Amino acid sequence: MLTIKNLPVGADFILPHHAATSYDYISPVKLDFAAFARAGASRIACCDLHGISDDIITKLKSAAKLANREEPLVLACRVDISSQESVKAIYDSVAQEFNGLLDVLVNSAAYMEPYKPFLESGSDIYWRTWEVNIRGLFNMARAFIPM
Template sequence: MKVKSAATQVHREQPLVLGYKVDIARQESVKAMYDSLVEVFNARLDSLINNTAQMEPYKPFLESDPDTYWRTWEVNIQGLFNMARTFFPMLSEQSLQVVYGEQGLWASCVNPGAIKIKITAGALEAVRNVLPDRLAIAGDTIAWLASDRKEWLGGRYISCPWDMEELVAKKDEIAKEDALKLRLVV
């Protein structure tokens, strides 16, 4: 496993890595994982990174499968809701990494970039062949975001392919202009 190997190389303690098969679209599945993690980690959670998605295969609208479309909605929307709703209490007790009002939590909307990965297999080949970003960029950015508190990024949109040093250099400008926030204007 790469994480354990990296820890060994830098003479750090190997992290405890657990694997769970979870259907995040189903609350009872998420709750079962939560119950196990509470037991293993004594109800302490530093970060919650919702890193899952589903993308239905490309088809013209009238040829699309309503059940497949709805399953995509369940995973991408309801699944994130289930995870956040289940794990926020564990996070809020620690006042760590995600914004939940006065409780000291912060969250950001992170776009991993245009990456050719398993879920994009259903996209048109012409689209897949021009996806420029690398998976490692997303992982590096998420690790950077979770490494220490960055309240100034709370509630903001972040795209992994951006230059993070440049983003930090614009910290004051972003705060002053209240930039990088997604809004619905009607």
């Protein structure tokens, strides 16, 4: 049996594996949410903490045009998804802009610190990751699914 030194008893049952690349079907290089515009989505809200670039909006509109679809209404939103108040404010804005109708919500917000072994990381990093990646998705889904 292979043993790893300096680990607590029982912690040597599995070796960690960290891949340097992702699989083709989940590669961020192939990210293509313009498929929504090509399929005919007419109201698309793109949300992120830092905002969405004009280039993405242009690509969405161009994709619709190339597919002989009407140009979609695309709303770029800045939102802190971990904050219920921020999510409520962006919901109100999207609901007003799109008359209460939404085809696609692109939630581009996420939080991730550079990898560190668990015992070398602070609890604040893990809590912030939870707040954004778990609670934030809950906040957005809870607000927007009824729309």
